[in-house]
Amino acid sequence: MGSASSILAIAYLIGSVTFIVGLKMLSNPATARKGNLIAAAGMFLAIAGTIFLYEENGRKLGNYGWIFAGLAIGSVVGVLAAKKVKMTAMPEMVSMFNGMGGACAMLISIVEFNHLVHGGAEVNIVAGFKAIMAGAEYNAFTNVTGKLLVILLGLIIGSVSFAGSVIAWGKLNGKIKDFAFKGQHIVNLAVLGVILVLMVWLLVSAHHTSTSDYSIDLQINDAGLQLTSGGALAGLSAFFYIILILSIAYGVLFVMPIGGADMPVVISLLNSFTGVAAACGGFLYNNPVMLTGGILVGSAGTILTILMCKAMNRSLKNVLIGSFGASAKSGGGTAVQGNYKEISLSDAAVVLRYAGKVMIVPGYGLAVAQAQHVCHELEKLLEDRGVEVNYAIHPVAGRMPGHMNVLLAEADVPYEKLEEMEQANAAMPTTDAVLVLGANDVVNPAAKNDPSSPIYGMPILEVELAKMVIVNKRSMKPGYAGIENELFFQPKTSMLFGDAKTVLQQLVAEVKAL
Amino acid sequence: MTAVLDFLQLHIEMVYVVILSIFLGIEVIGRVPSVLHTPLMSGANAIHGVVIIGAIIVMGKAEPDNYLALVLGFLAVILGTLNVVGGFVVTDRMLEMFKKKK
Numbered sequence: 058m059g060s061a062s063s064i065l066a067i068a069y070l071i072g073s074v075t076f077i078v079g080l081k082m083l084s085n086p087a088t089a090r091k092g093n094l095i096a097a098a099g100m101f102l103a104i105a106g107t108i109f110l111y112e113e114n115g116r117k118l119g120n121y122g123w124i125f126a127g128l129a130i131g132s133v134v135g136v137l138a139a140k141k142v143k144m145t146a147m148p149e150m151v152s153m154f155n156g157m158g159g160a161c162a163m164l165i166s167i168v169e170f171n172h173l174v175h176g177g178a179e180v181n182i183v184a185g186f187k188a189i190m191a192g193a194e195y196n197a198f199t200n201v202t203g204k205l206l207v208i209l210l211g212l213i214i215g216s217v218s219f220a221g222s223v224i225a226w227g228k229l230n231g232k233i234k235d236f237a238f239k240g241q242h243i244v245n246l247a248v249l250g251v252i253l254v255l256m257v258w259l260l261v262s263a264h265h266t267s268t269s270d271y272s273i274d275l276q277i278n279d280a281g282l283q284l285t286s287g288g289a290l291a292g293l294s295a296f297f298y299i300i301l302i303l304s305i306a307y308g309v310l311f312v313m314p315i316g317g318a319d320m321p322v323v324i325s326l327l328n329s330f331t332g333v334a335a336a337c338g339g340f341l342y343n344n345p346v347m348l349t350g351g352i353l354v355g356s357a358g359t360i361l362t363i364l365m366c367k368a369m370n371r372s373l374k375n376v377l378i379g380s381f382g383a384s385a386k387s388g389g390g391t392a393v394q395g396n397y398k399e400i401s402l403s404d405a406a407v408v409l410r411y412a413g414k415v416m417i418v419p420g421y422g423l424a425v426a427q428a429q430h431v432c433h434e435l436e437k438l439l440e441d442r443g444v445e446v447n448y449a450i451h452p453v454a455g456r457m458p459g460h461m462n463v464l465l466a467e468a469d470v471p472y473e474k475l476e477e478m479e480q481a482n483a484a485m486p487t488t489d490a491v492l493v494l495g496a497n498d499v500v501n502p503a504a505k506n507d508p509s510s511p512i513y514g515m516p517i518l519e520v521e522l523a524k525m526v527i528v529n530k531r532s533m534k535p536g537y538a539g540i541e542n543e544l545f546f547q548p549k550t551s552m553l554f555g556d557a558k559t560v561l562q563q564l565v566a567e568v569k570a571l
Numbered sequence: 572m573t574a575v576l577d578f579l580q581l582h583i584e585m586v587y588v589v590i591l592s593i594f595l596g597i598e599v600i601g602r603v604p605s606v607l608h609t610p611l612m613s614g615a616n617a618i619h620g621v622v623i624i625g626a627i628i629v630m631g632k633a634e635p636d637n638y639l640a641l642v643l644g645f646l647a648v649i650l651g652t653l654n655v656v657g658g659f660v661v662t663d664r665m666l667e668m669f670k671k672k673k
Contacts, residue, residue, distance in 0.1 A: 080596070081600075083603075083607070083614045083615075083662075084599070084600045089614075092614070093666060100617070100620070100655055104624060104627065107624045107628065118627070119632070119633075120644075121631075131649040135652060135657035138653075142661070144668075147664075148609070151613045151661060157651070157654045158650070160647075161623065161647045164647035164650070165626055165647055167643055168629045168633075168640045200581070203578035203582070325612050328615055328619070331616075335621055338622055338624070338625035340582065340585060341625065343585070344624060344628075347624050348592070350618050353615075354618050357600045358615050360597050361611060361612055361615070453605075459606045460609060
């Protein structure tokens with residue numbers, strides 16, 4: 058009996074340590090992959106230990122058929138989804154998995170609430186008697202209220218994370234458009250306020266009902282006690298489900314107005330929310346591994362969110378409240394207009410072929426077109442003909458920090474060819490031609506020159522310092538931030554319209570023919 | 572108010588764990604290069620899948636006639652597993668590509 062639970066305690070301890078070590082190793086490129094595997098091994102240990110060794114009041118877990126069926130379905134779907142997803146769609150995938158975790162926390166809270174309402178108090182009474190017998194001051198009612206608090210927190214945070222992540226997923230794959238209405242912040246705040254007021258009210262009334270009920274029935278017997286307490290708390294369950302619905306609505310409203318370019322930050326934030334929701338489960342079950350794992354992700358996720366904001370030189374408040382789309386419309390009036398010039402494929406091929414030094418600036422357009430392989434082909438072709446080709450990687454190019462590195466690595470582009478922003482900017486003045494592939498906001502000079510621009514202050518790749526700039530885009534439509542780019546209208550810049558993959562294939566053919 | 576204080580006292584060890592873990596989380600990823608932001612987020616995403624343990628407990632102690640607990644618990648186990656397994660596999664796929672370039 059006792060040995061099983063002490064083995065489980067050790068399994069949880071090892072699990073907690075692997076999470077810490079794993080996170081630490083994940084933040085260093087050399088050890089990252091190993092760190093992920095170590096954390097996964099610790100997770101496996103904690104899960105297996107829970108299934109076979111967990112016991113509550115001397116009772117082991119049952120329903121093994123259901124548990125293993127659930128694990129099997131989840132694993133098969135999870136592995137297939139994770140293996141089949143395209144590199145471009147990985148951010149969405151992470152968001153979706155995050156939402157599943159949030160939903161899991163939400164469901165746990167629903168079940169545990171019902172458990173609490175329908176006689177879950179029995180355990181507390183027994184424990185309370187034991188404690189009083191042992192001479193300790195123990196308040197069984199506090200335990201009910203405390204449990205309810207943790208359940209409610211898990212419910213609220215879990216469902217906000219779930220709903221928000223699903224919206225973020227939809228936004229990243231283009232299924233859901235930005236949606237904002239006047240005074241949305243006020244509505245959002247009001248919904249959040251109502252949720253919090255209801256939560257406090259529910260806790261206070263649960264405390265009172267349970268206290269009064271117990272005090273009347275304490276002399277009778279266990280069975281009678283449960284019945285009364287159950288009836289009283291059950292009256293409150295309508296409010297519990299109202300909180301659930303409002304929390305889901307808040308998750309939707311919270312993410313809806315935030316622009317697609319800011320989704321990575323939002324996903325990272327929701328990620329830390331789910332961590333906190335998991336930690337609530339740790340409190341509920343007195344489970345140390347859930348607690349440490351959840352809180353670690355909660356705090357590391359928050360810091361990561363802030364780091365991501367810093368990489369874009371924006372504050373978190375700005376991302377969350379100053380929704381991109383809305384401010385862009387007001388600032389958009391001052392947008393530069395003018396004439397842009399197009400360049401033909403053959404001219405572009407000649408420029409690239411006879412340049413001494415070419416810098417490629419990849420962006421989301423490259424990822425969408427899945428053009429990383431043909432991009433690498435063009436780069437090799439130009440190198441064979443004596444042109445020095447490098448890639449300038451903006452930290453937030455694409456939809457997530459590091460997106461471009463992962464994408465180009467997939468196409469076997471050598472690591473040395475990827476230059477970080479500072480290096481690349483230093484090399485710009487000596488570069489003959491810059492080829493911008495589906496990037497927009499990260500090369501927008503407005504970030505430097507125009508204080509009214511919503512991206513003002515974001516560090517950019519200063520491509521206008523190079524001798525010539527060729528911009529490949531599908532059309533003149535503004536980028537994700539929804540703002541005009543004066544770079545396109547500068548005399549040095551030529552536009553090369555078309556899908557990145559098609560254009561690159563044609564460029565490869567043209568360069569070969571030269 | 573007393574309820575809150577009693578709750579804190581009852582769980583004081585866990586409160587310590589929470590506070591120390593917060594600082595640990597901040598320290599552990601304090602200096603991560605921006606290239607690793609996405610994989611790190613994905614890895615952290617997999618780690619909070621530890622919530623699956625709660626789902627297993629819910630499922631494991633559900634009475635055979637409590638259909639609400641059975642159905643919701645089953646769903647929770649599936650979703651939690653998706654989070655854990657999918658999270659770790661996606662992270663590994665991302666990092667696998669980083670390795671190739673060395």
